[in-house]
Each structure stands twice: as C-alpha cells, then as structure tokens.
Amino acid sequence: MSYDWKNILLKPESPIRDALELIDRESLRIALVVDDDLRLLGVVTDGDVRRGLLRNLTLASPVSAVMNPTPLTAKLGTARKELVKFMEKEQLLAIPLLKDGIVAGLETLQRVGAFSKYQNPVFLMAGGFGTRLRPLTDSCPKPLLKVGDKPILEIVLNSFIKAGFVNFYISTHYLPEMIREHFGDGSKWNVNLSYVHEDTPLGTGGALGLLPADLPDLPLILINGDVLTNVDFERLLEFHNKHQAAATMCVRDYEYQVPFGVINGEGNKIISMVEKPVQRFFVNAGIYVVSSKIRSSVVKNSRIDMPTLLEQSISRQENVMMFPIHEYWLDIGRMEDYQRAQVDILSLEF
Structure with missing residues (x-):
C-alpha cells in the first residue's frame, strides 16, 4: 500500500x-x-x-x-x-x-489516489480441447462454455479487471477463431488483450515461450482458463513481491479419507492402528506467478508443463513459494464440475 x-x-x-x-x-x-x-x-x-x-x-x-x-x-x-x-x-x-x-x-475502498492499476501481464491459458466435456466442446472451446450467462474465460477476465489488471494475453490452440471473435482486442472491457497461438500443444509452461520478448520486467500471473475462483489476485501479487519469489504457485488444501483401517507395524508386530484416517495435502490450483527470468528461460515452441518448470527452478535453488488459497475455487474439468459451477454461480459474485 x-x-x-x-x-x-x-x-x-x-x-x-x-x-x-x-x-x-x-x-x-x-x-x-x-x-x-x-x-x-x-x-x-x-x-x-x-x-x-x-x-x-x-x-x-x-x-x-x-x-x-x-x-x-x-x-x-x-x-x-x-x-x-x-x-x-x-x-x-x-x-x-x-x-x-x-x-x-x-x-x-479505493486505494490511495485512485483505483489501483497493475501493469503485470496476465496470461490466460485457453488452448485445451476440453475432451472430458464432450459433446459440449465438439463445436465450442471449453473457455467459451457459459457458466450462468457468461463464458468461463470472461468470468476469469473480469475477476482480474476488478482487481486492477489491464494487460492480458490469451493462449489458443483448439478453435482459436471463436475465442478471438468473442474477446477481440479487449477494448470492450477497456483493457489490452493480445493472443499467442500454439500450433501444437505446448503445455502450461511451454506457452510462455510464445510471449513477446519485450514484455515489461514484472512478475506475470498465469491461470488455467477453466479455473473459476475468487482468489485475491492483488494479495497474491503482494505475497510474491514481498517474498522476492522466482515463482509462486497457488495451492489448495485437499483431504482424502482412507476408507479402511490403516495398520502400522514392524515386521509381524502391529505397532498402531488408525481407523479410516484423513490425509491432507496441498494440491496445485492452476494459478501461478512467475518472474520475468523464468518466463524468458522457456525456449520457443518447446513443450513443458508448469510443475516441471518450477521443479527446474527449485533444482537451481531459486525461491519458489506456495500461496494457500481459502477462497472459492473450482477446476471445471469434468461434466460434474461444469454442472456444479452452474449452481455455484448463483450465490457467487464475479
């Protein structure tokens, strides 16, 4: 502030x-x-x-x-x-x-002087085939499927705009012309919007290599285009900058209950028994902040996923952070997720 x-x-x-x-x-x-x-x-x-x-x-x-x-x-x-x-x-x-x-x-309510504006690039990944949502995606890219009265990707875009971000890039592959026709150059939302196209799928990390070389030397936020969330992007960016991170991955708390009693032993001797224990993990939420150094390290037209890219950064002893999110989050990957989103949107504000 x-x-x-x-x-x-x-x-x-x-x-x-x-x-x-x-x-x-x-x-x-x-x-x-x-x-x-x-x-x-x-x-x-x-x-x-x-x-x-x-x-x-x-x-x-x-x-x-x-x-x-x-x-x-x-x-x-x-x-x-x-x-x-x-x-x-x-x-x-x-x-x-x-x-x-x-x-x-x-x-x-409005941070000092005027509404905050962030020049940080925001990269929206919209190139997937959405095969698990067929037949809905046979003639429509998944990012354009509507949740409520708006396409998924438009809801994501609006979330960033409300937080003060103005510079956007969209990565396309499947039915790219439909996405370009809907979003245009971003003038409808008073933002700057450009596209990069993957001739072959490059993975979430590989698409970074298609971005212009003259992007500003600022952290970039990357998000999968099928993620519906209320995460506080401003706080995420503040967290990344505060920790001087090379990269930050948003993570979700995930619980899994083992449906049986778990037996711990040494040889043939039972040491302890736990009935249907609950295991907790942090899982990847599909939202990242990456430094310009990591972004520019991705070779053009090379395939790599973001977790692998971050593992490489970790191996170089670079500062890779995780940002736990407690806000609403839904990865619309399956038909049941899409149906749930239609219900959730009625009580959410985007």
Whole structure:
C-alpha cells in the first residue's frame, strides 16, 4: 500500500483541527483515535467533524467529542475482496484492521489516489480441447462454455479487471477463431488483450515461450482458463513481491479419507492402528506467478508443463513459494464440475 496508517493516529484529547489537517494531508478521509497502547477508541471522518460543528463545537474542541466510538472494524489478514464487499455493503470508505483490539492496519475502498492499476501481464491459458466435456466442446472451446450467462474465460477476465489488471494475453490452440471473435482486442472491457497461438500443444509452461520478448520486467500471473475462483489476485501479487519469489504457485488444501483401517507395524508386530484416517495435502490450483527470468528461460515452441518448470527452478535453488488459497475455487474439468459451477454461480459474485 502506498500509505502509512500510523500517520492517521490521534489521541482523544487532540483538537478537531488536528483531525481535519490530518485527514486532508494523508488523503485517506479518516483518522483513528487511539490510546497510548494503540487500542482503538473511535474513528473520525470529515462528515463527523461537520456534524460536530453543527452541534456548535469548535475546531478547538477535543476530537473525542466528534469521533464514532463504535466503528466497524475487521480482523488483520482478512482478504481484500471480503473487505471491499463489506465496505460497499456498509458504505464505508475505509475500515480499521485490528489484532487483539490493537490497531494494526487500515484498508480503503479505493486505494490511495485512485483505483489501483497493475501493469503485470496476465496470461490466460485457453488452448485445451476440453475432451472430458464432450459433446459440449465438439463445436465450442471449453473457455467459451457459459457458466450462468457468461463464458468461463470472461468470468476469469473480469475477476482480474476488478482487481486492477489491464494487460492480458490469451493462449489458443483448439478453435482459436471463436475465442478471438468473442474477446477481440479487449477494448470492450477497456483493457489490452493480445493472443499467442500454439500450433501444437505446448503445455502450461511451454506457452510462455510464445510471449513477446519485450514484455515489461514484472512478475506475470498465469491461470488455467477453466479455473473459476475468487482468489485475491492483488494479495497474491503482494505475497510474491514481498517474498522476492522466482515463482509462486497457488495451492489448495485437499483431504482424502482412507476408507479402511490403516495398520502400522514392524515386521509381524502391529505397532498402531488408525481407523479410516484423513490425509491432507496441498494440491496445485492452476494459478501461478512467475518472474520475468523464468518466463524468458522457456525456449520457443518447446513443450513443458508448469510443475516441471518450477521443479527446474527449485533444482537451481531459486525461491519458489506456495500461496494457500481459502477462497472459492473450482477446476471445471469434468461434466460434474461444469454442472456444479452452474449452481455455484448463483450465490457467487464475479
């Protein structure tokens, strides 16, 4: 974030004038009133000050006289998408983030100055045959199959646009002309959209070698075009940059229950028995962030999948991170997944 929430703290005895100056100087439209231990006592907005003046208070009056002593707050670490949804519902411009009652941050509805814009390229993989969704994909590429009233890939595109991304590339192979006809150059969504075409399937990693050599030196986000998700892409990118990662893979928590009792032994002796244990794994969610170094290392027209590309990076002792996602996620690979998506979309916001 491009601001420091510590600059908007006030003591309850501070004059209202100080609150106004602080709100104007920091351009956050809010001030936080705290005690010596940074425990939140209230919040002050320009509107609170104006209402106080209408009650015949002066600018020399203490800020405690105009603050809202019971503000809405959120827990530190809450996903930005959840915070934005809550702020829009409650008509809030900003919300304090607390940890054990102590002020630990601030989130704003529109980040400072203007809506955030990210120049990072976003690569949408849309070249698959979708064989497991036949006969639906016999005459329509899977990314154009509709979930609700929009194609899958358009829902994915809109998710990135809402997060502030503006530069997109789509990889095509099967029925490419239909995808190009639907999305065009991206002007319909006020974004930049270009295409790369795989003459033969190159895998999720190999398609990176077809991208223009003059892409900006910024991390690139790659996502499979059949993934329906509410993952916070801004937080993902922030995580990648914070850890100075060569690559970041989004992972999902996956549980598998063994349907039998598991016996552990040494030789012929039983040591322990566990009835139908549950095993937990992190699984690949089909969403990645890769550095320009890794992207440019992919040889043009060479076939390689992303897990193999990341394994090569790990073997070079490069920093490859995993980003666990708890938001909604669905890989629309099978007919039952597609049918589930039709139900889920009714209660989701994309």
